Amino acid sequence: MRRDVFQAIADPTRRAIIMLIAVQAMTPNALASHFETTRQAVSKHLKILSECELVRAENQGREIYYRLEIDKMQEIDKWLEQFKKLWESRFNQLDDVLARIKSDQKQA
Amino acid sequence: MRRDVFQAIADPTRRAIIMLIAVQAMTPNALASHFETTRQAVSKHLKILSECELVRAENQGREIYYRLEIDKMQEIDKWLEQFKKLWESRFNQLDDVLARIKSDQKQA
DNA sequence: TATTTAAGAAACCAATTGGTTGCAAATTTA
């Protein structure tokens, strides 16, 4: 299962979770109380967020606090900035884009 | 099928398509030549991108040019900016976030 | 110690995804 940040934020519940734990670390139960799904469903979302390192688990007694890893969030920003830059200077840039896409596919 | 911009950019091929047509409008065939999938697979991606209005089709003889709708791209930016703002002033803001999430769910 | 609470893990399910092949419609070209 290859996870990345973009897959992580594709789900609206996960985006809401990100917003919540951006403010303060929370436990799965605390998070679940803000949604209409079960605790287990939230846990699954947290697992996905953990797998792409958007979230870090922190044991505290029998509770587990999840906190946001801000670094990974910046990957989205980075992509958007790359896009904006491309858009702004988009004339006669096609060769550059093709090269960039090819190298992206290599490293993936 | 409820589509949104975040689902659209979840797929790496679709992100590449976005970058390509950001530079210049392209036909499905032209796009497909840059990937290792079939023309039909690319067409399916274009359909998804059309459904969430990230892309607009433009007939030109028997060819169909797809061009990027920059407005929709700004929705991603908007969300990110919202997040950044939240992150920067994240202390004692939990009530605000909860209210915002509730109203988001209502309108969805 | 017995009970309650918090959470992960596994098994299962229906719906969706990304992809395929085959076909039909429309436009261009010979």
Added chain:
DNA sequence: TAAATTTGCAACCAATTGGTTTCTTAAATA
């Protein structure tokens, strides 16, 4: 007009998704 080209659409497929229920483990509490 006949052939070739460009494309969308439908049917199909395996894998993944988001969710559920059930079970186990571990910590806190009575």
